[in-house]
Amino acid sequence: xxxSQSKGASPFGASMPHSGGPALLEAxxxxxxxxxxxxxxxxxxxxxxxxxxxxxxxNGAGKSTLAKILYGYYAADAGEIRxxxxxxxxxxxxxxxxxxxxxxxxxxTLIPALSVFENIALFQNDLPAVxxxxxxxxxxxxxxxxxxxxxxxxxxxxxxxxxxxxxxEILKQILAGARVLILDxxxxxxxxxxxxxxxRTIAELRAExxxxxxxxxxxxxxxxxADRVAVMRQGRIxxxxxxxxxxxxxxxxxxxxxxxxxxxxxxxxxVQHSGADALTLAGVSTVAGAGEVALRDLSINIRPxxxxxxxxxxxxxxxxLGELILGLRQPRTGTKRLWGExxxxxxxxxxxxxxxxxxxxxxxxxxxxxxxxxRENLAxxxxxxxxxxxxxxxxxxxxxxxxxxxxxxxxxxxxxxRAATLSGGNLQRVVLARELALNPKLIVALYPxxxxxxRSTMTVRALLAGARNDGAAVLLMSEDLDELFAISDRLxxxxxxxxxxxxxxxxxxxxxxxxxMVGAGRKSDAA
Amino acid sequence: xxxxxxxxxxxxxGAALRFALIALIAFGAFAALLMAAGMDPLKAYLDTxxxxxxxxxxxxxxxxRMIPLLLTAVAAALPxxxxxxxxxxxxxxxxxxxxxxAGALALADQPAFILLPVLTLLGFIxxxxxxxxxxxxxxxxxxxxxxxxxxxxxxAPMIVSFFIFGPWRDPQSSSYPQSPAFADAARxxxxxxxxxxxxxxxxxxxxxxxxxxxxxxxxxxxMRAIGGNxxxxxxxxxxxFRYILVVMFAAGGVAGLAGMVEVSxxxxxxxxxxxxxxxxxxxxxxxxxxxxxxxIVVMAFLFAFISSVGxxxxxxxxxxxxxxxxxxxxxxxxxxxxxxxxxxxx
Numbered sequence: 001x002x003x004s005q006s007k008g009a010s011p012f013g014a015s016m017p018h019s020g021g022p023a024l025l026e027a028x029x030x031x032x033x034x035x036x037x038x039x040x041x042x043x044x045x046x047x048x049x050x051x052x053x054x055x056x057x058x059n060g061a062g063k064s065t066l067a068k069i070l071y072g073y074y075a076a077d078a079g080e081i082r083x084x085x086x087x088x089x090x091x092x093x094x095x096x097x098x099x100x101x102x103x104x105x106x107x108x109t110l111i112p113a114l115s116v117f118e119n120i121a122l123f124q125n126d127l128p129a130v131x132x133x134x135x136x137x138x139x140x141x142x143x144x145x146x147x148x149x150x151x152x153x154x155x156x157x158x159x160x161x162x163x164x165x166x167x168x169e170i171l172k173q174i175l176a177g178a179r180v181l182i183l184d185x186x187x188x189x190x191x192x193x194x195x196x197x198x199x200r201t202i203a204e205l206r207a208e209x210x211x212x213x214x215x216x217x218x219x220x221x222x223x224x225x226a227d228r229v230a231v232m233r234q235g236r237i238x239x240x241x242x243x244x245x246x247x248x249x250x251x252x253x254x255x256x257x258x259x260x261x262x263x264x265x266x267x268x269x270x271v272q273h274s275g276a277d278a279l280t281l282a283g284v285s286t287v288a289g290a291g292e293v294a295l296r297d298l299s300i301n302i303r304p305x306x307x308x309x310x311x312x313x314x315x316x317x318x319x320x321l322g323e324l325i326l327g328l329r330q331p332r333t334g335t336k337r338l339w340g341e342x343x344x345x346x347x348x349x350x351x352x353x354x355x356x357x358x359x360x361x362x363x364x365x366x367x368x369x370x371x372x373x374x375r376e377n378l379a380x381x382x383x384x385x386x387x388x389x390x391x392x393x394x395x396x397x398x399x400x401x402x403x404x405x406x407x408x409x410x411x412x413x414x415x416x417x418r419a420a421t422l423s424g425g426n427l428q429r430v431v432l433a434r435e436l437a438l439n440p441k442l443i444v445a446l447y448p449x450x451x452x453x454x455r456s457t458m459t460v461r462a463l464l465a466g467a468r469n470d471g472a473a474v475l476l477m478s479e480d481l482d483e484l485f486a487i488s489d490r491l492x493x494x495x496x497x498x499x500x501x502x503x504x505x506x507x508x509x510x511x512x513x514x515x516x517m518v519g520a521g522r523k524s525d526a527a
Numbered sequence: 528x529x530x531x532x533x534x535x536x537x538x539x540x541g542a543a544l545r546f547a548l549i550a551l552i553a554f555g556a557f558a559a560l561l562m563a564a565g566m567d568p569l570k571a572y573l574d575t576x577x578x579x580x581x582x583x584x585x586x587x588x589x590x591x592r593m594i595p596l597l598l599t600a601v602a603a604a605l606p607x608x609x610x611x612x613x614x615x616x617x618x619x620x621x622x623x624x625x626x627x628x629a630g631a632l633a634l635a636d637q638p639a640f641i642l643l644p645v646l647t648l649l650g651f652i653x654x655x656x657x658x659x660x661x662x663x664x665x666x667x668x669x670x671x672x673x674x675x676x677x678x679x680x681x682x683a684p685m686i687v688s689f690f691i692f693g694p695w696r697d698p699q700s701s702s703y704p705q706s707p708a709f710a711d712a713a714r715x716x717x718x719x720x721x722x723x724x725x726x727x728x729x730x731x732x733x734x735x736x737x738x739x740x741x742x743x744x745x746x747x748x749x750m751r752a753i754g755g756n757x758x759x760x761x762x763x764x765x766x767x768f769r770y771i772l773v774v775m776f777a778a779g780g781v782a783g784l785a786g787m788v789e790v791s792x793x794x795x796x797x798x799x800x801x802x803x804x805x806x807x808x809x810x811x812x813x814x815x816x817x818x819x820x821x822x823i824v825v826m827a828f829l830f831a832f833i834s835s836v837g838x839x840x841x842x843x844x845x846x847x848x849x850x851x852x853x854x855x856x857x858x859x860x861x862x863x864x865x866x867x868x869x870x871x872x873x
Contacts, residue, residue, distance in 0.1 A: 358762065360762060365758060366758060366762050369751070369752045369755035369759055371751070371755040379745070380748075380749070380763050381764055387745065390743070390744040390745065390746070391745060392745045392748065
């Protein structure tokens with residue numbers, strides 16, 4: 001079938017009323033077990049045309065599992081799925097796509113070397129042997145315009161920013177005939193301004209009668225964009241409520257059943273410890289490779305017992321700054337001192353050995369080896385601590401790490417399971433448990449709560465503040481101003497690789513910190 | 528832990544069954560080819576089985592063939608656990624043989640208890656340095672190690688040829704280019720009265736060390752970490768640069784041992800056609816074994832058996848030895864067909 005006809009021939013054509021019609025997708029009595037773990041036990045879930053239904057729940061509540069069952073990625077052990085009122089078997093993503101169900105995963109499935117056009121063409125269900133480029137191209141252009149997706153069809157996907165790639169992924173699903181679109185934590189990978197763009201696209205899709213399932217654990221996104229909210233807890237949907245009848249408090253209550261104590265703002269006065277600064281950067285500049293930001297004449301010092309927050313839009317040198325401190329990147333000019341010693345040329349192993357812990361922004365890519373077990377991952381990067389002859393002292397490691405998980409209040413994953421099988425949030429917990437188990441003296445944290453649910457976020461913040469109170473120095477890079485305001489003792493703004501402002505607690509409000517983050521009016525009240 | 532023991536047994540049985548099926552399909556396909564060529568495959572197979580298992584000589588020949596396969600397989604498996612593809616076993620084997628020969632010729636008057644350890648060490652160093660070229664190019668991010676190890680395979684035999692046609696040419700065999708025969712003290716001993724030589728011990732020891740390294744030591748863990756996620760390994764402060772150099776050197780050294788065994792035990796001198804592609808077959812063995820140590824033993828045995836089939840076909844049916852490449856390729860295709868693309872390790 002030529003690609004151009006699939007839209008018109010779609011059983012749920014564009015003439016569908018935008019809301020109130022029969023459900024696009026219904027699920028009854030879905031049960032899914034992984035071994036002894038009950039991952040899903042869903043009484044009823046439906047997606048109606050022209051609505052955004054949010055699947056809300058903390059990490060491990062079963063949101064992704066449900067989505068993957070609807071998309072045919074997992075087979076349910078029991079239950080029934082109806083599409084447009086008719087009972088259907090969805091045993092593979094291919095079946096799901098043929099029935100008009102599309103899903104955008106957290107890790108995109110685009111082929112970086114191919115162009116936008118080629119990626120979309122590849123995904124069409126009935127790609128003819130000889131493509132009629134014109135038809136598809138017209139449709140790509142038409143849809144991009146309608147849904148505010150700016151994409152040059154001939155540009156290779158690898159050249160696109162993450163937010164653009166995500167939109168191409170959405171476009172791909174729509175052009176393949178999807179009427180129900182499942183978005184799995186779509187904002188996790190996006191910068192704030194990209195999020196706005198995504199939600200504009202979602203609004204357009206909703207107005208056109210698409211059913212959108214938004215998987216998230218961010219309350220603000222739910223309150224801003226959802227029509228209905230399905231709250232999940234421990235594999236079950238505890239309630240499906242209309243947006244109009246919920247508040248942040250009632251959603252939190254549903255998510256945690258009162259288990260969440262009110263977020264406490266760690267109390268203010270930092271403990272000042274004597275001795276040398278934990279970290280001193282003096283006039284440091286670095287060279288930038290392709291796609292990197294050069295640090296320019298950066299001077300930062302952090303005392304023990306102090307949290308220094310780095311505010312800024314991501315991509316302004318945060319990752320490069322972290323790499324510089326960890327010894328993954330050398331200063332071209334200037335010096336880096338750790339506890340008074342010139343550490344400009346120290347290897348990463350030495351830096352870590354001296355008591356620097358790193359919490360990277362992308363644990364799966366930067367701090368974990370998916371093919372290894374959790375236990376083996378916990379042993380990596382611990383330097384000499386667990387050496388026992390040629391081997392590793394696994395018993396001692398197990399004990400220390402189990403204590404670390406307990407101290408953090410994280411559920412302890414099976415140490416024998418492979419890291420690849422853990423969810424993103426659980427992997428982040430493994431990394432946190434490892435890095436904080438060794439009582440570090442300087443913690444470099446890049447977006448440490450990105451991808452964590454509300455409860456774990458609170459724990460991590462409390463933990464960083466606690467480490468500070470115990471005399472550790474903390475460098476916290478975050479995009480979440482509330483987070484920075486909550487636990488920083490001082491705030492620096494990083495803009496294009498240089499410090500664009502320094503603020504004390506008195507100036508911790510968005511009006512003061514915001515402008516230098518986007519390069520407006522270089523402000524500095526303290527420096 | 529009865530449950531995990533049962534699981535182990537189950538997976539071992541499963542592996543054996545899969546292995547049998549693979550062999551069955553490959554030998555069946557090869558039989559069809561032989562039949563199409565007017566040969567009698569059944570007779571060829573029966574002859575081979577009689578030859579290999581019917582008398583001590585045939586079986587000992589098979590074990591002699593296994594030695595270089597075990598060593599070159601370890602040479603491919605070891606770097607692959609770190610994500611490095613070493614297809615240079617052949618060249619490393621030649622250079623190990625070359626340096627061992629240099630030692631044997633220079634120290635000909637030394638007693639065996641000095642000479643043999645020295646030759647073993649030289650064999651290891653010869654192969655190791657050859658692989659280190661590729662390792663250094665990779666560690667410096669200049670040339671991919673797959674390309675460089677492959678290309679170095681073509682240079683090593685030429686260096687050997689240069690020496691046996693030139694400086695090391697045996698004056699007593701003017702017609703055939705080869706080095707002078709090694710002194711008796713430079714010959715690796717055979718077991719009892721068979722042709723099986725002490726190289727088998729080298730092979731088994733290397734395999735056991737490889738297994739211990741990967742499963743029991745922190746170096747094995749760090750190698751697997753580098754192989755599994757090089758960027759994370761770098762961020763966690765693992766010395767990736769040093770690992771690449773050391774592991775490539777060690778892998779090349781193990782392949783070099785195969786060369787040392789060939790000149791010292793089997794040939795007794797350096798010759799130009801030292802290896803009928805042991806390095807390449809060893810890579811295949813490592814690949815098919817999924818880099819597991821026990822799998823390497825099984826696969827090395829299978830491929831040694833296949834080369835016995837080649838011998839028999841050559842002797843009884845007058846077919847060229849190269850015919851068995853078809854059989855090896857058939858096995859490779861079947862295994863590739865049922866495994867997703869990717870690294871050597873499963």
